[in-house]
Amino acid sequence: xxxxxxxxxxxxxxxxxxxxxxxxxxxxxxxxxxxxxxxxxxxxxxxxxxxxxxxxxxxxxxxxxxxxxxxxxxxxxxxxxxxxxxxxxxxxxxxxxxxxxxxxxxxxxxxxxxxxxxxxxxxxxxxxxx
Amino acid sequence: xxxxxxxxxxxxxxxxxxxxxxxxxxxxxxxxxxxxxxxxxxxxxxxxxxxxxxxxxxxxxxxxxxxxxxxxxxxxxxxxxxxxxxxxxxxxxxxxxxxxxxxxxxxxxxxxxxxxxxxxxxxxxxxxxx
DNA sequence: TTGTAAACAATAATGATTACTATTATTTTT
DNA sequence: AAAAATAATAGTAATCATTATTGTTTACAA
Numbered sequence: 001x002x003x004x005x006x007x008x009x010x011x012x013x014x015x016x017x018x019x020x021x022x023x024x025x026x027x028x029x030x031x032x033x034x035x036x037x038x039x040x041x042x043x044x045x046x047x048x049x050x051x052x053x054x055x056x057x058x059x060x061x062x063x064x065x066x067x068x069x070x071x072x073x074x075x076x077x078x079x080x081x082x083x084x085x086x087x088x089x090x091x092x093x094x095x096x097x098x099x100x101x102x103x104x105x106x107x108x109x110x111x112x113x114x115x116x117x118x119x120x121x122x123x124x125x126x127x128x129x130x
Numbered sequence: 131x132x133x134x135x136x137x138x139x140x141x142x143x144x145x146x147x148x149x150x151x152x153x154x155x156x157x158x159x160x161x162x163x164x165x166x167x168x169x170x171x172x173x174x175x176x177x178x179x180x181x182x183x184x185x186x187x188x189x190x191x192x193x194x195x196x197x198x199x200x201x202x203x204x205x206x207x208x209x210x211x212x213x214x215x216x217x218x219x220x221x222x223x224x225x226x227x228x229x230x231x232x233x234x235x236x237x238x239x240x241x242x243x244x245x246x247x248x249x250x251x252x253x254x255x256x257x258x259x260x
Numbered sequence: 261t262t263g264t265a266a267a268c269a270a271t272a273a274t275g276a277t278t279a280c281t282a283t284t285a286t287t288t289t290t
Numbered sequence: 291a292a293a294a295a296t297a298a299t300a301g302t303a304a305t306c307a308t309t310a311t312t313g314t315t316t317a318c319a320a
Contacts, residue, residue, distance in 0.1 A: 003286050003297050039300045044277060060192025065276060078235055091234050094227050101246045104221050105208055110248040116231045118240040133266050133317055169269045195307060
């Protein structure tokens with residue numbers, strides 16, 4: 001039976017204001033301003049719980065630590081392989097790839113996760129000191 | 131200037147015989163039979179080097195440790211979310227999703243990585259004691 | 261064969277995440 | 291509204307995967 005907690009509420013609220021997919025560490029540093037002695041473990045535990053509850057999304061990009069997204073509406077992400085930033089990408093559904101995969105797989109395909117990679121606008125224009 | 135090493139050769143050979151995408155730990159345990167005092171660091175270093183050289187492929191699935199694939203031909207992977215195994219999937223190219231992504235992204239899309247997830251045949255039939 | 265640079269084994273260090281424990285906050289029962 | 295029950299917390303230790311360091315060995319070229 002999951003109880004309410006102000007810390008969890010604050011974590012969720014914080015994610016709702018951010019569009020840059022912060023890491024657990026970043027969430028921790030920011031939530032700390034409201035809860036000065038919150039612990040990093042609490043942040044991790046609540047990020048996991050919120051993910052299980054489907055209230056936020058966890059992004060495991062394979063590059064650096066996991067990131068978290070307060071937007072659970074279906075959308076994709078682009079990883080800039082120069083500055084490392086993760087940007088949202090709204091494209092029409094590509095769920096037909098699941099159907100395609102199903103035809104070649106001897107089992108049940110339930111879904112996919114896809115990350116695009118490339119260079120963000122700022123890096124192309126050298127705006128990011130990189 | 132990269133020199134030849136029997137350890138690296140052995141790691142590459144081992145991966146060529148395996149189709150289950152072993153972890154660094156598994157590679158280590160197996161190569162150990164031929165090189166009893168190889169160190170785990172050597173395995174990691176060579177797996178990274180071989181990946182950079184494009185002679186093997188690294189799979190960062192976001193679930194558990196990284197895995198390695200001796201097959202560098204373009205193909206996809208399916209993660210069984212019951213037993214955790216990673217299976218190969220040969221499907222026709224889905225690179226059109228990069229073009230689709232490009233139309234909505236203010237930057238340069240260079241590629242994507244996609245993992246499918248679901249249940250493998252054995253798990254559907256309860257053959258995997260799970 | 262000998263000099264040099266790359267690769268090694270052994271091990272320490274790091275970074276991200278999870279586990280433990282005694283205390284505190286939230287909810288339920290009286 | 292007070293007390294009992296229990297989930298969540300802060301603080302901290304532990305774990306897991308991976309990378310870095312260091313002194314020694316191996317590959318290869320002069």
